Amino acid sequence: MPNVVEVEGLEAYYRTPAGDDLKAVDGVSLAVREGEVLGIAGESGCGKTTLAQVLGLTVRKPLYIRSGKVLLEGRNALALDRETMRREVRGKTISAVPQGAMNSLNPTLRVRNLVIDVLRDHHPRIRRREAVERARERLDLLGLPPRVLDAYPHQLSGGMKQRVIMVVSTLLDPVLLIVDEPTSALDVTSQKVAIKLLVDLLARRIIRSIVFITHELPLLRHVADRIAIMYAGRVVEVGAMEDVVFRPRHPYAAGLVGSVLVPEPGMKERTVTGIPGRPPDMRRPPVGCRFAPRCPRRFDRCDRDPPPFVVDGRKAWCWLHRDAPHGGRP
Amino acid sequence: MEIIRILLRSKRFVLGFGILAAVLAFALLGPRFLTDVAPFQRVGGLYDAPSRDTPLGTDNFGRDVFTQLMFGTRTSLHIGLVAGFVATLIGVTIGTLAGYVSGMVEEALMGFTNVLITIPPIVVLILLSVAVDARTATTMGVIIGVTAWPWTARAVRAQTSSLRTREHVDIARISGVGSLEMMLVEILPYMFSYIFMAFILQLTGAILAEATLSMLGLGPFQTVSLGTMLHWSLMWESVRIGAWWAFVPATVFLSITTFSLILMNAGMDEIFNPTLRHTR
Amino acid sequence: MVRLFRNRPYLLYLTRKAFWYLVAFVAAVALNFFLPRLIPGNPVSVIVGQMSAGAVESATLERLYATFMRDFGLDRPLPVQFWTYLTGVLQGDLGTSFMLYPAKVWDVIRQALPWTVALQVPAILVGWILGNVLGALAAYKGGAFDRVAFTGSLMLSSIPYFCLAIIFMYLFAVHWPLFPASGGYSSGYFPEWSWGFFLDALHHYALPFLTLVLVAIGGQAIGMREMAIYELNTDYVNYARKLGVRDRRVVRYVFRNAMLPQITGLAISFGTLIGGALVTEAVFSYPGLGSLLFTAIRQVDYPMIQGITLIITLTVLLANFLVDIAYGFIDPRIRAGQAGGR
């Protein structure tokens, strides 16, 4: 299977007002293959949303790509000019269901007009009627009444908004859909509906691949083909869904699988309480293994040197597996 | 101390603070070190041009403009501080109350506030100033403060309402903490930076309000302020006579004082308002 | 009542607004009446005193004093006075001027009002539009443009109107006499619909107008920039960008949504900037309300001061109300029932 998007040795940093670099993604290589659902999981601030931005080619200040390659269907995506990127890639090759579904619709724009805007900005010759017609079909497909088209966002319920966004995001039949925490603001029923819809879209081949980002690892069990676990700006483990969920090799992945999620005051998301401690300061991450300060199976070497890159049918970055064949640094 | 370190990172804040400090030093220390003339002492004739003895010439009363400027700046800042303090005090009290105690009290307080917001402040200022006998710098400050608080109240209420729904307030409430304590301990501390910014804006507004009133001839008695300096220079035709030294210094000081304050505010905004910070 | 408003959220919104404006109006009238009456001393003695400048017999002045007290109703109890005042105001009678006795305050104000409106409304509107464009551009372009535009706006908005007015007057009317220093038109002209008068009036208009516009630009640009930056970082903008919507269109979304609060800002400008604008008029001796107020304060003409402040209040309330109506109409959230909006 060809890769839709591929990153190699990616370092994507945020520049703070003080001039420091916040190392959001720090040395990651990862590919999204056509036809698959790739799940990316990790705690808040582990860099998964940043990675999603790079994969979705929506890097904006203060985020910048310090080094590494981004390949889109084999071509260097960073070399594309703005207009081509907008017209050919955004929404058409790669589309996204954003994190904050509740606020992702312009409050003063009717759904109808958004649909028209999106279609016309990629197919200038399309008529308004056709555009609306196309949207209506899709709405129908996802079980939404056509009157939604005339509504303003605030007239829609949360679940309806989520579905409208899915319609709009997939209007141009994108190859890849990046779904970032689509369910965090939804109740349990709506969550299930949303995931079912995604699977449905994939089955109808309206979209070909999905990158699904979440902090709830268990959720991926139902959708993902492959899973990448991120910690402190790095992918610590990548592999097929069953392997990662049932036979995690990295202690962090293991912790994540076995953790209980509880709400914590003042935080937008939740942190993993199964693993004591907090993620490191990403202005000055630890020299050795970044998980070492929290790792229950830490030994001396973990503090000194970054762990090797281990391949064993899948990938993990951990000194525990240094004996495995093909070991080496990423 | 952490907060000062953060503030110092904003160039705008540092520049604004620097200018303000210079103005303050000039106003507070100037009379002791830079002049040996009393503020009302006549040292020359009508609009004598700048000279060695009078670096900024004399005003229509034959007084030293340079000395006037120090005392005038001092009075204007005095009025601004009093007004800023009064406005912030009233605004924060009413805003916190309205934001924390919902229901009828909130409705009534905010209704009152909104009514006052719709009445142009200059109107109340003029009427109050006309009504008050013997306006001193302090009474003027109080008058300005009394008319300026509704904005602060409205903003503080919005903040309080959002803070009220926060987790820690909930937890405190469940633990049986009383309302007053709640406001003082759980809500106000989270708004200090916000209140400070509101205070700076009030200070700016008050300095301008003083100047406006003084220009209209409703300035403080027996005192020199930047506004009264401009008033007299206008009444005594410095513009026609070409005595720029009678109005330029006061204009510059008014402008740079407000500029420094606005700059500080913008700097703090950069820091405390994450959206603005991230795009820069 | 409740039924009337069901499914008519806009009507509910309007009614609510109208109610509060009515309360504000009554409060303003009351302030207008009671505050000047706190003054120690007796205003009537001032005008009578002015007459004593001509060598007039004391007994006559005392008779005049009594007449004026009666005319101005100052010899009656306060509640009665207030009632007379209130009914008078509602009938458009703002009383009789002291300094221009026996002229009616309203007649004098009526002649000054058009000048003020003609100066301030275009100045505020033009300043508002230019300021918003500048602010939006600064927010959108960022970088050096933003730094220069933003700092420039901060500077402009921190110069008090009348300071700029004095400087402009000195520079462009006295030092380089390009423009007239004062007045609304040259002496020897009379207001009429002629080309010559129009050009002459325009010539007098330029400096005060420019002053007001420049300062207004600063304040509005800062506000717009802030709003636009806020909007530029909203989820819906990011989403639209991810969907490949054209930049031009995204900017239009942002501009439109950032404008909404700025419309309220426009209303606020009318209220808060009018003080500075009035002084600017006084500096330029522009024949509007500002100069009239300036004169009235100097001549201690209480009915005139009260009349002017009342008219200002009324105008501002009316402007705010109109803006609120428009706002409710433009913002679908209000039209559809989320009254209050942002």
Added chain:
Amino acid sequence: MTVLALAALLVAGCGRAQPLPRNETVYKAGMQWGPVSGFNPFMSGDRWPVTQPANDGHLIYEPLFAYNLLSGELDPVLARRLEWVDDRTAHVTLFDGTRWQDGQPLTVGDVVYTYDLVKRYDTPHAAVWNYLERVTAVDDRTVAFTLDAARPHRAMVLHELTMVRIVPQHVWEILERDVDSILEIENRNPVGSGPYTLLRHSPEQVAVERFDDYWGREVHGVPAPRFIVHPIFRSNDAGNLALERNQVDWSQQFVPEIWRMWEDRGAPVGTWFSEAPYFLPATIPSLFINLQRDGLREPLVRRALAYAIDYPRIAETAMSRYSPVARSSMIIPVGVAEQRFFNEEDVAEHGWRYDPEEAVRILEEELGATRGSDGIYVLPDGTRLGPWIAHCPFGWTDWMTALEIVSESARAVGIDVRTEFPEAPVSHDRRYTGNFDLTLWMPEGGQSPAHPWIRFHHVMDNRGVAEMGDIAFRNWNRYQNDEAEALLDAAALTEDEAELAAIYRRLDRIFMRDIPMIGLMYRPWQFYSFNETYWTNFPTEDNPYAPPMHGHTGMQIYVNLKPVER
């Protein structure tokens, strides 16, 4: 904005066409400070050109006579002669052919009607009836003014003859019908007898046009300017700039340091005198002393205060050199007609001057006061000299400055005088009710045939003045002296110039002994400055064909002005 700015620049470049021809128009400033509120000649306040009491009031409405500041005589206006036929009766004869602007003849009936009108309503000039018994027509050109038997004061009646404008009976009978008081009449379409008619007016200016059918063309001459425009400046600044820029020809505005206009800027501007004090002094702003305050009650303390004040500095600084140094007399020593009563020897012998050492001497030797540790004297009975508050209305800068000088120089000799500048109504109220220590005000306004009698009467006559605490419009400190009152009555009745001089001399000596007030400076009645770019031949000290006045004698100025050929 760019477009507007460009348009404005374009206009600036084009210059501008005058709708009223500049060489036929006189621009006049300083009589009118706010919008005109009608043209009622019986009201005081601003309403050019019918303004009371004495400004440019003769362009539309005319009185019987006009007062000449220089000669002290009555100049004829509507009437050509005044003749005392007995002690109490004056016959006033109108010119032949007097006519209203609507063509109706102006008759003795109009004169009688006008004086009756003044009496029937409480107009400011109803005061003339304090001294008049009746006004009757003798024949169709002559009116008899009969003085009141109890108060037959000729000078006051003459004064009012210059003040009361005659109005047409056939117009005012109708106007009068609809109002409670004629003061309410705005009179927007004035019909007078004068040489000008109202052309147009707006809140920014008033314009009159020459009335070519004026009855007095032969008697008074034909005024040169076809139009007179009074621009209403809201500030001194604007008006004075207009004077400097040739946009105003004739001004009554106060101009600080007016000499700079010609010395520094070379503008063709002039005043009555070509050097200080530039203007004719006409009134005496004075420090009124509360005679009932402890300490101030003592005449010697008042005398010490009088010696302490730095009069030369007040004239130089506060009055911008426009005042001669104040003398210790109620009579103005220079310039105006009343100077003939000024007695130099009396002032030298009984008066005072700036002499701080003398002030200290009086305090220490004559009063036996001792200087406290704070530098302020204390009388032997323990009364400290002050603090006394000297006040005047806020904003009257020249007076405020004068009071500051009073305060400084009094403290310099050990009398504690402080200043306070309340708002005008507060200041007035305190003055009227006698609630002050020291207050600065003018005893009376301008100049008239009754001067200096009016001034003495104002300051030294306590008859008819309300008690302390009530409102009084003269003699604010309630000075009471039977002798002075008797002298005032005698002065009112005498016709003999020598006797009058003797009476004034005695009154002035009482004044210098009792010191109810201290004159601080002189002030012109009206400021008089002109710009000769478009019109020349304004009267000056060197060309005194008319006094520097804006009243009917001003008419002679209009007649004698010459347009500049260009």
